[in-house]
Amino acid sequence: MGEVFDDESFLDSFLHYSNYLPGGGGDPQYIEPATLPYVEGFTECLRSSADHFVMLAKPFDSSLSPKKDSREKLFSEVKVMTNSQSSSSEELHWEEENGGCEKSRKTGQKRQEREGDDQCAQMDIKPSKAKNKGQKRERVPRFAFMTESEVDHLEDGYRWRKYGQKAVKNSPYPRSYYRCTTQKCSVKKRVERSYQDPAVVITTYEGQHTHHCPANVRGSSHTLAHGSLAMRFRSDLLGYKLPFLSQNSPTSSGYDFLQTLFPSQQQFQAPNYGALLQDVIPSFIDSSSQP
DNA sequence: CGGGTTTGACCTGCGC
């Protein structure tokens, strides 16, 4: 326990998995460590603003080319992540909540236009183009992680409503879309199963909860994740090198990041965050804190 | 009956 991992080892573990996934070379073989020309440190990236997009999901993208290319692409993306506050000319296309709402409104508007419905005025639907012009898009923090689980939808204490499911290209497994059921909370998550390793579930959170975890409000934090006892982080691939597993350092970046991901989760506060993190992702700690 | 899921249709962005 308490092993401290540096940024590079974490990234290498990360990249190791990126090679293991579709388009990533196929074989789960280790790739040699390399210097990090673009990032000051991955933990630094996690530690920084919640506006940063922690793009762990990207390497799972089948569009990535194998080996070196994926590494370079990841590095370039990490670079963008870490520069997200700057006025860099690099403009990523960010899927973010405001844009989504706008899109939804446009969708609703168009549908109503098609149907010849004049409810637009009542719903206060306004043309979006002019409004959006010159408006800088906000960036929604995302966090993706892999778990080994028999069930797709891992219980995390929050209540989710499924609002869509899509077939994923090159994968027999569909991707499910969930939205937090709490009013005014716009957190979403995507859940998909890796087709390379069907035992692995990839969960991507988007946004931050603006409320307390319902399970905790009821005073039963131990109900968290009990529906996912079969879940286990793929520590061999990624999880075990997450820097925040160092329980010797409750102020580590992982703690900070979890705080941004679950801002109302006061359980993450030191000194008990390790045990309480276990409530959220129980087996993760079990399999990772053991030397 | 209220809340959640399913599923086909639709919209948008991107690459060619």
Added chain:
DNA sequence: GCGCAGGTCAAACCCG
């Protein structure tokens, strides 16, 4: 411009 893929909507359906 066109086709594709990802993301979302919403009606229909299901369930406790």
